[in-house]
Amino acid sequence: MATPVETLQGLIEQIGPRLRLRWLTPLPEQPLTLLGATPSGAAQSLVGSLNCIHPNRLQVLGHAEITHLDDLGAAAFRDTVERLFAARPAAVIFARDIEPSASFFEVAERTGTPLLGSPKSDDEIVDRLQYFLTYALAERTTLHGVFLEVLGMGVLLVGDPGIGKSELALEMVVRGHRLIADDAPEVARIGPETLQGSCPPLLRDFLEVRGLGVLNVRAMFGEGAVQQREQLNLIVNMRSFDGAALAHMDRLRGSLSTRTILGVVVPEITLPVAPGRNLAVLLETAVRNQILRVRGYDAGDDLIDRQARSIDETTQCMTPTPSV
Known part of the structure; x- marks a missing residue:
């Protein structure tokens, strides 16, 4: 995942070498934010080709855009360039080593807008910047728990300290699943x-297990035991239950609920922690069951339907046939 960036200078530092971006105007002395200074500016598209109606924060001009501008005539050309820079883009990028005309430099200097150049095509510049900025400017939060990849799904183990999250994570790694992040x-x-x-770089590959200390999962179990990132598909809340509390759980539906993180609703199940329960098998089963739910199958609904059909069939058999 890309490192968070908020300024144009930070963006050029991180992805500039890959796109071979170069400054056509002097390097700005002050950091230039990639997001607009106003709420309306913040809603702008971050990167795209020439657009004066819904201006982008990063305007990319290729041969097609330059040809279009040249065909407008002097007056319309000037007016379009003025409107382009009036939207206060973070920068204007010229693809395929296009050398901008003096008009661009004049308006850029007057508005304080940086000009950048690249030998890459405009399509490649837009695609790479969009992909990079999707991650770099994404809304973020740090959670407490252990994040694993289990059967292709991202699973976050949460629960009280000492409940056994790290121990369960270690057992899942031994069973062939992968650690993404521990603790944060x-x-x-x-x-x-x-x-x-994903995992903060400082904590990557490490798992703390009570009694054993900090373990380097990659060093102990190999490259296949860790993963850099995964989509969050399921939250598993580990809770301690006594016999009475466990008996009162819904035996048909289990403990399926949801939790909202950054405005996204994530399925959550409660995994009872009690002596004698094989938590690794239960966790794998919970993930397999969630995969079936995603595909449209719910065992509880299936059982209810079977019961309803059985009752209907029994009722039909018991209904006497009217005599003729």
């Missing part, structure tokens, strides 16, 4: 209904 996974909203979790 970072979650970013990368889409309207998509959360992605």
